Amino acid sequence: MEVEQTGFPGLLVITPRVFSDERGFFKETYQQERYKEAGVDASFVQDNASRSTAGILRGLHYQIQHPQAKLVHVMKGEILDVCVDLRKNSPTFGQSYSIRLTGENHKQLYVPPGFAHGFYVISPQVDFVYKCGDYYYPEHDRTLLWNDPELGIDWPLSGEPLLSEKDRRGLPLKECEVFESL
Numbered sequence: 079m080e081v082e083q084t085g086f087p088g089l090l091v092i093t094p095r096v097f098s099d100e101r102g103f104f105k106e107t108y109q110q111e112r113y114k115e116a117g118v119d120a121s122f123v124q125d126n127a128s129r130s131t132a133g134i135l136r137g138l139h140y141q142i143q144h145p146q147a148k149l150v151h152v153m154k155g156e157i158l159d160v161c162v163d164l165r166k167n168s169p170t171f172g173q174s175y176s177i178r179l180t181g182e183n184h185k186q187l188y189v190p191p192g193f194a195h196g197f198y199v200i201s202p203q204v205d206f207v208y209k210c211g212d213y214y215y216p217e218h219d220r221t222l223l224w225n226d227p228e229l230g231i232d233w234p235l236s237g238e239p240l241l242s243e244k245d246r247r248g249l250p251l252k253e254c255e256v257f258e259s260l
Contacts, residue, residue: 079106081116086163086170088190090117091177092149096184105184108149108209118188120147120211127207130199135239137196138162138222138248142255145191147211154181155204157197158234162222164256165192172251174231181205192260194222196245198233220255223248 082091092113096105106112108122130136138160140146150159159179163170178200179185189195191211221244224231228251233239 079112079116084175086161086173086175087168088117088188089161089163089175089193090188092116092118092186092188094184094186107151107186113149118149120149120190122147122149122209122211124210124213125207126210127205130204130206132199132202133237133240135196135198135224135233135241135245137245138194138224139196140164140194140220140222141212141215141218142220142257143218144212144215145257145260147191148189148195148208149186150179150189150195150206150208151184151186152179152181153205153207155199155201156180157199157201157204157206159187159197160195160231161187161189162194162229162251163192164194164222164254165260166256166258167260168192171256172228174229176231192257194220196224198235198239200234221245221248222254223250226250228252
């Protein structure tokens, strides 16, 4: 597998080895020892999957307590995956990172605790899979406003995105709770 540093401490792009032939492909999406050697030092406790259609924007979500590490990838389709560093003591605090993840490029993104995370669906449909380093605690769930001008995220929108009510009510960075020590 290939591991690419992003310039954000702990945030990694991972491209696993893919074995393809006329029958399809095989790839290892996670192997604890190999990923730990690559810098993914999280104990994952939960796997999630979602299916979304074109124009849906999910995020930017985080948990202020029990922050979650995530290992994300797309099985089918294409998204713009976005992370915002909310670790107050980080040199990239308040900055965003985005990458196109597709079922064809097989790239994964490791998101360490302390980031808000979300994605926008570009393809007609996407199947999105992710591992979490802690359980979901709704009482600690927070939403950073997806279109906060301070973040400068270049979403590839084709019209108004489809948002949940929670995502419409997200707070701008200057009003959000952030991680003081992570």
